[in-house]
Amino acid sequence: MLTASKVHPKEMREKIRTGEWQGPTAGCSDGYVQANLVVLPRVLAYDFLLFCQRNPKPCPLLEVTDPGDPEPRRAAPGADLRADLPRYRVYREGALEQEVTDLLQVWREDLVAFLLGCSFTFDVALQRAGVPVRHLDEGKNVSMYITNRSCRPAGAFSGPLVVSMRPIPGPLVARSVEVTACFPLAHGAPIHVGEPEALGITDLGRPHFGDAVSIRSGEIPVFWACGVTPQAVAMHAKPEFMITHAPGHMFLTDLRDDELSHSFM
């Protein structure tokens, strides 16, 4: 792991393409942006793009490829989205069909790839700013909850907002807002501070996804829009065909964490 963290994403993608690296990407290419992948047929791409436009906090779009083109020309020129992720999930009619290590057999000329920002980026920024990130400290996955808030629907796509939660000491809540507000393409500022009940969350100790983390006295649960939202929404629409990255097996971009601020936009 120590080695992979120092390797440039270009080189990591090569290791992944050749099969030399098959594991999850957490800890790889320190300081570079990792992205969620959603691939849909062109016929559904407008609705999904519009869904992302209407819900930019859970669905921060880094890049949308042209139909059939597997190269994310902005986020990683020269990369091949069909082979440069360690593991993919292929869905038909909303059901998981197979997990594969490349898409060469299933790629189609009508497929559009969506790369979405992920919260790895701001977790690192929070730590740098002196805000503890509990799930990292405890070696767990972040706690995620389905809320009672609906996303703004778009055509075939609709569903509830999913949030991630980090317990933050009261005096550091403002700093956590300031820091994450600088990364609108990694979900940006929190959507809610405190009062989980207001989001329809009755038990913080039982997240819908990820792991429960300890919440200490004097800590406030702070909620950010979560990248599980677009995947859940896409799946809910039961598209004829869809591909995503396998959990934890993300796409490594050439973008630096610090580039995900407003001026990237």
Next chain:
Amino acid sequence: MLTASKVHPKEMREKIRTGEWQGPTAGCSDGYVQANLVVLPRVLAYDFLLFCQRNPKPCPLLEVTDPGDPEPRRAAPGADLRADLPRYRVYREGALEQEVTDLLQVWREDLVAFLLGCSFTFDVALQRAGVPVRHLDEGKNVSMYITNRSCRPAGAFSGPLVVSMRPIPGPLVARSVEVTACFPLAHGAPIHVGEPEALGITDLGRPHFGDAVSIRSGEIPVFWACGVTPQAVAMHAKPEFMITHAPGHMFLTDLRDDELSHSFM
């Protein structure tokens, strides 16, 4: 004018709908966001939406309506985009066909309306922050220039980036960046400071659109992405059918200027 500046946008839209107000909207409904309008057939909407996604600085999307639906449900619930602007331009095959005061005769069920943020919003914020806005002080339109930079193309849409220029005293340039960076949906931070030649602009005194303004000693030309870009790009593609607002006759939304910050997104 003084009266219109104090009138709520809802009421102004009613005056516009009934024909009581037919003029430009500059100075109307102080403190509320005015928006550019581009209407395209659904068949072109994906490419245009993708163009906006790929070029968010010149094309900050406030809202995209569902096909055939004239109501911008987020920016102004209850409004009717077919009648609530004082003046529209209707284009066929890229040529101006007519200027009309409502769209009731030309509206179609396949039309999608795009509302885009405009720099009125940040001009006000600059003034409030003590940064002089020369074209307002001189009672002119802002200076706009076609640059040598290409927008990132998307399907049918491509073209050069158009910028607006404001001369800013050296000590206030940083403040002008800070203030406008807070409004990513009104073009955000500048794309360039100083050195017009680097953008291919040879004579600041001869803007391609708008008026020339005086540039005083010690002032730096600061360049922001401009909302003329999407209109120019859309027209360049010669779509079978397109509608825009007539210059200066914008759509008055119910959004407050201050809401156009990151958390609106």
